[in-house]
Amino acid sequence: DTEVTQTPKHLVMGMTNKKSLKCEQHMGHRAMYWYKQKAKKPPELMFVYSYEKLSINESVPSRFSPECPNSSLLNLHLHALQPEDSALYLCASSQDPTVLAGVETQYFGPGTRLLVL
Amino acid sequence: QQQVKQSPQSLIVQKGGIPIINCAYENTAFDYFPWYQQFPGKGPALLIAIRPDVSEKKEGRFTISFNKSAKQFSLHIMDSQPGDSATYFCAATILRSSASKIIFGSGTRLSIRP
Numbered sequence: 386d387t388e389v390t391q392t393p394k395h396l397v398m399g400m401t402n403k404k405s406l407k408c409e410q411h412m413g414h415r416a417m418y419w420y421k422q423k424a425k426k427p428p429e430l431m432f433v434y435s436y437e438k439l440s441i442n443e444s445v446p447s448r449f450s451p452e453c454p455n456s457s458l459l460n461l462h463l464h465a466l467q468p469e470d471s472a473l474y475l476c477a478s479s480q481d482p483t484v485l486a487g488v489e490t491q492y493f494g495p496g497t498r499l500l501v502l
Numbered sequence: 503q504q505q506v507k508q509s510p511q512s513l514i515v516q517k518g519g520i521p522i523i524n525c526a527y528e529n530t531a532f533d534y535f536p537w538y539q540q541f542p543g544k545g546p547a548l549l550i551a552i553r554p555d556v557s558e559k560k561e562g563r564f565t566i567s568f569n570k571s572a573k574q575f576s577l578h579i580m581d582s583q584p585g586d587s588a589t590y591f592c593a594a595t596i597l598r599s600s601a602s603k604i605i606f607g608s609g610t611r612l613s614i615r616p
Contacts, residue, residue, distance in 0.1 A: 389545075416601035427591050427606035428546065435600040475545050481600050490536045490595055491604060493545035 388412075389494035391476050397500045400466060406497045408459040408476030417459040418491060419451060420475040428475055428493075434459060435481075466501045473498050505529075506594050508607030515582055516615050523577045523610045525592035530573070532594035536604070537566065537577050540589045549590070550577075582614045 389410045398404050408417065416435045420428035433441035434453040448470075450462040459476055477491040507526045515521045525535075536551035552559045552566045552575070559566045563580040579586055592607040 418601075425609070425611075427609055428604075430603065433601050433603070435598075440598075440601055441603070477545075479602050490534070490548055490551055491602060493538075493547065495543075496545045498543070 389476055389478055389492050391474075391494040391497050393497060394495070395498045395500075397502065398463065398466065399502055400468075402466075403462070403464045405463065406461040406474055406476075406499075408461075408494055409457055410478040410492070410494075411457055412478060412492070413456075413480075414478035414492075415456060415481045416479045417453060418477040418479075419449075419459070419461050420477065420493075422473040422475055422496070432461075463499075466499075468501050471499055471501045506592060506605050506607040508592050508610060510610060511608070512611040512613070514613045514615060517582060517584060519582055519614075521579050521582055521586075521612055521614070523590055523592065523612070524574065525576065525607050526572075526574045527594050527605075528573065529594070529605075531596060532605075533597045533602075534595050535566070535568065535575055536593050536595060537564075538591045538593060538606075540591065540609075546591060551595075579612075584614045584616050587612060587614050 392407045418433050419431040422428045430443050431445045432451045437453045448465050452460040473496040475496045476494045479491040534553045537549045538546035539549045540546040550561045550564045552568050565578045568575040590610045594605045596603045
């Protein structure tokens with residue numbers, strides 16, 4: 386199973402709402418990632434969790450709050466977002482590079498299309 | 503500098519033609535170089551990847567050519583089909599202690615005409 390699942394597929398929220406995005410993988414990967422992708426642009430890294438601990442925060446505003454409850458799940462909590470935060474939010478996972486045998490890289494989920502009104 | 507420059511921005515090729523997408527990088531610390539394919543409304547999917555000590559890698563109709571001395575690499579799609587129409591991102595990956603960091607190129611929107 387090489388699948389990363391994300392829910393919901395679409396989300397519309399107001400600037401005062403609180404919502405959460407969810408991501409799940411069952412590949413035994415120990416690194417999980419959140420990316421933001423605007424139209425016609427490459428994905429931009431937001432957060433990296435490694436062994437359930439936050440290892441990279443790419444200076445993301447505090448209105449985005451990640452959480453990794455266990456090795457298979459990754460959440461992104463959203464609060465007081467701005468219209469410019471509307472984008473495709475992608476989750477990805479990867480094996481621990483220190484145990485890589487080949488050129489394995491990150492596997493992406495289908496994304497959550499977020500619209501902030 | 504952690505940048506990957508990709509060209510062209512868009513490309514139109516007739517069915518059966520061989521589209522070529524080029525990328526260049528500056529940082530010699532990258533560990534390997536993947537290509538991702540993304541269809542509208544979907545997440546990027548790993549297409550093929552190469553280590554910097556290899557000059558060419560083929561997987562089906564997709565070939566990566568890698569020139570370490572020039573710090574350039576390219577994707578060739580043989581016998582292209584309309585179903586190959588998608589956005590292609592080249593990338594360079596840095597392996598950190600227990601995770602990887604991908605630096606993406608700007609993307610190429612490929613259209614294969616029937």
